[in-house]
Amino acid sequence: xxxxxxxxxxxxxxxxxxxxxxxxxxxxxxxxxxxxxxxxxxxxxxxxxxxxxxxxxxxxxxxxxxxxxxxxxxxxxxxxxxxxxxxxxxxxxxxxxxxxxxxxxxxxxxxx
Amino acid sequence: xxxxxxxxxxxxxxxxxxxxxxxxxxxxxxxxxxxxxxxxxxxxxxxxxxxxxxxxxxxxxxxxxxxxxxxxxxxxxxxxxxxxxxxxxxxxxxxxxxxxxxxxxxxxxx
Numbered sequence: 179x180x181x182x183x184x185x186x187x188x189x190x191x192x193x194x195x196x197x198x199x200x201x202x203x204x205x206x207x208x209x210x211x212x213x214x215x216x217x218x219x220x221x222x223x224x225x226x227x228x229x230x231x232x233x234x235x236x237x238x239x240x241x242x243x244x245x246x247x248x249x250x251x252x253x254x255x256x257x258x259x260x261x262x263x264x265x266x267x268x269x270x271x272x273x274x275x276x277x278x279x280x281x282x283x284x285x286x287x288x289x290x
Numbered sequence: 291x292x293x294x295x296x297x298x299x300x301x302x303x304x305x306x307x308x309x310x311x312x313x314x315x316x317x318x319x320x321x322x323x324x325x326x327x328x329x330x331x332x333x334x335x336x337x338x339x340x341x342x343x344x345x346x347x348x349x350x351x352x353x354x355x356x357x358x359x360x361x362x363x364x365x366x367x368x369x370x371x372x373x374x375x376x377x378x379x380x381x382x383x384x385x386x387x388x389x390x391x392x393x394x395x396x397x398x399x400x
Contacts, residue, residue, distance in 0.1 A: 221378065221390040222390075223387040226387060234386055237387070277322070277385050278324075278336050279324075279336070281333030281334050282333050283331070283333050
C-alpha cells in the first residue's frame with residue numbers, strides 16, 4: 179500500500195500563474211479531502227468528495243480555487259492567478275467507511 | 291464556526307515521563323475526536339480517536355473525553371524521544387471534514 183500520493187512535492191510559481199496539484203487516494207477509499215497548512219492559520223479544511231461527488235467546499239476561497247475528482251483514482255486542486263498568500267503546504271487525505279483520514283505528504287506551494 | 295484550541299503550545303518532557311496534552315472544542319455535537327501526530331515534512335498520521343464520554347486506552351496512549359466540558363486530553367505514558375512531534379487535535383463533524391487545533395509541539399529529552 180503506497181498510501182496517498184501527492185504530486186508534485188514542491189512547486190514554485192510566479193505571482194499570477196496557475197498551479198495544479200494532484201492527489202491519488204488509497205485504492206478503495208471513497209472520500210478525498212483537501213486541506214491547507216500554514217504556520218499562521220494551521221491546518222484548514224478546503225473541500226471534500228465522496229464517491230467522486232463534491233460534498234462540502236465550505237473552506238474553499240470563492241475565487242481562484244477549484245477542485246475536481248474526475249475518477250476514483252485522482253483528484254486535482256487548481257489555483258488560478260496565484261498570490262503570495264496562497265503559499266502553503268496543501269495536504270490531501272482519503273478515507274474509507276472507517277472515517278479515519280489518511281494524509282499524503284503534501285505539496286509545498288511557494289508563490290514568488 | 292467550530293473552534294478547536296490546544297494547550298500547551300509546546301511541552302518538554304523527560305524521557306520515561308508522562309506527556310499530557312489538552313484540547314477544547316466548541317460544539318458538543320461533534321461526531322468524534324481524533325489525535326494526529328505530525329513529524330516535520332510529513333503529513334499528519336492518526337494515533338487514536340474517541341467518540342463516547344470516558345476514556346480509551348491503546349498501548350501507551352490514553353485519551354479522555356468529557357463532552358459536557360467540551361474537553362479532551364491525550365496522555366502518553368513512558369514518553370520516548372521518538373514521540374517528539376507536533377500533536378494535532380481534530381474534531382470530526384458528520385463523518386466529513388476535520389477541524390484542527392493549532393497543535394502542541396512535544397519534545398522528549400533523553
